[in-house]
Amino acid sequence: MHRLTARAPAKINLTLRVLGRRADGFHDLVSLVVFAGTGDLLHLDPDAPLGLGVTGRTAPAAGPAADNLVLRAATEFAAQVPGARLGGFLLEKRLPVAAGLGGGSADAAAALRLLAQLNDLPTDDPRLFAAAQEVGSDVPACLDPRARIMRGRGEMLSAPLRIPALACVLVNCGAAVPTAPVFKGLGLAPGAVLPGPDHPDAFPGDAEALLAAIRALPNDLEPPALALAPAIGAAKVLLAAGPQATLVRMSGSGATVFALTADCRTAAALARRVKTAEPSWWVKPTMLR
Numbered sequence: 162m163h164r165l166t167a168r169a170p171a172k173i174n175l176t177l178r179v180l181g182r183r184a185d186g187f188h189d190l191v192s193l194v195v196f197a198g199t200g201d202l203l204h205l206d207p208d209a210p211l212g213l214g215v216t217g218r219t220a221p222a223a224g225p226a227a228d229n230l231v232l233r234a235a236t237e238f239a240a241q242v243p244g245a246r247l248g249g250f251l252l253e254k255r256l257p258v259a260a261g262l263g264g265g266s267a268d269a270a271a272a273l274r275l276l277a278q279l280n281d282l283p284t285d286d287p288r289l290f291a292a293a294q295e296v297g298s299d300v301p302a303c304l305d306p307r308a309r310i311m312r313g314r315g316e317m318l319s320a321p322l323r324i325p326a327l328a329c330v331l332v333n334c335g336a337a338v339p340t341a342p343v344f345k346g347l348g349l350a351p352g353a354v355l356p357g358p359d360h361p362d363a364f365p366g367d368a369e370a371l372l373a374a375i376r377a378l379p380n381d382l383e384p385p386a387l388a389l390a391p392a393i394g395a396a397k398v399l400l401a402a403g404p405q406a407t408l409v410r411m412s413g414s415g416a417t418v419f420a421l422t423a424d425c426r427t428a429a430a431l432a433r434r435v436k437t438a439e440p441s442w443w444v445k446p447t448m449l450r
């Protein structure tokens with residue numbers, strides 16, 4: 162059988178509100194998640210034994226293959242679907258690691274999609290979702306990467322939202338920011354409930370109105386992430402300098418920041434400006450949907 166291939170697109174949190182901390186220690190969130198045109202690529206050779214090779218520019222940062230979320234996903238899939246066919250994976254790693262783009266989660270979700278395809282399971286088979294939840298909070302959202310509102314720990318997902326395609330620049334300053342310390346920096350005790358505004362369940366379809374609605378909602382993880390990696394602030398300042406960006410914000414638990422722009426030509430021009438100022442940073446103009 163031929164090699165199967167799946168894209169693992171980067172996840173962007175356009176908004177992210179922390180509503181409190183659950184008794185199990187996880188934080189209760191609500192977030193508008195969208196997906197980028199850029200990401201990793203995952204291949205599956207059905208005739209090879211279960212295993213993983215990792216290539217690509219950011220492969221060294223992803224750590225040992227044995228600990229990779231692709232293999233965690235395969236293990237969880239096998240637990241859900243006893244006797245399932247597995248295979249040999251090859252990951253082309255391009256996304257920055259520990260970056261707030263859900264790179265590892267996207268790879269795990271891509272692995273689950275490939276294994277579903279290999280075993281003739283529909284993509285909405287509940288066992289896929291169950292396996293995704295076991296691997297990590299962002300994995301369920303990455304299973305079918307379309308714009309949604311995510312709630313809870315990430316396990317409550319809205320139907321796909323119809324939003325206009327947004328032009329954007331992603332910028333990662335190179336600081337690896339692990340997720341757990343950022344949440345810890347919020348300083349919330351288990352059971353804590355925050356007051357403050359809730360988050361809408363729907364967004365306007367018109368680009369201008371959508372932008373205004375997003376602007377009114379922050380990413381509540383920015384302050385603790387900034388305390389851990391002050392370079393996030395420098396990246397935001399650089400993106401916001403000049404007229405090109407319509408909104409500048411951090412994604413997820415950081416350190417990647419994004420700038421929304423009016424169109425993809427403006428995104429390309431902004432990306433060139435940032436790359437010229439900071440040649441060592443990861444800078445990617447892309448579309449979001």
Ligand SMILES: C[C@](O)(CO)[C@H](O)COP(=O)(O)OP(=O)(O)OC[C@H]1O[C@@H](n2ccc(N)nc2=O)[C@H](O)[C@@H]1O
Nearest residue numbers: 186187188189266297298299300314340341344413414
């Ligand atoms: C920040 C986001 O990326 C937003 O989409 C996600 O909430 C994090 O998703 P993730 O990286 O898949 O996170 P996980 O691997 O499940 O959890 C990593 C660690 O982050 C903390 N964590 C994560 C999610 C959550 N809702 N509350 C938490 O407190 C926990 O300490 C957990 O041990």
Ligand SMILES: Nc1ncnc2c1ncn2[C@@H]1O[C@H](COP(=O)(O)OP(=O)(O)OP(=O)(O)O)[C@@H](O)[C@H]1O
Nearest residue numbers: 224229230258259260261262263264265266268413
């Ligand atoms: N396929 C993978 N890609 C990247 N990192 C992986 C992978 N598998 C395991 N890891 C480990 O997970 C850690 C962080 O992964 P990831 O890139 O998903 O973080 P992130 O992009 O910050 O995610 P989030 O948006 O959820 O915060 C890395 O430090 C790495 O050791």
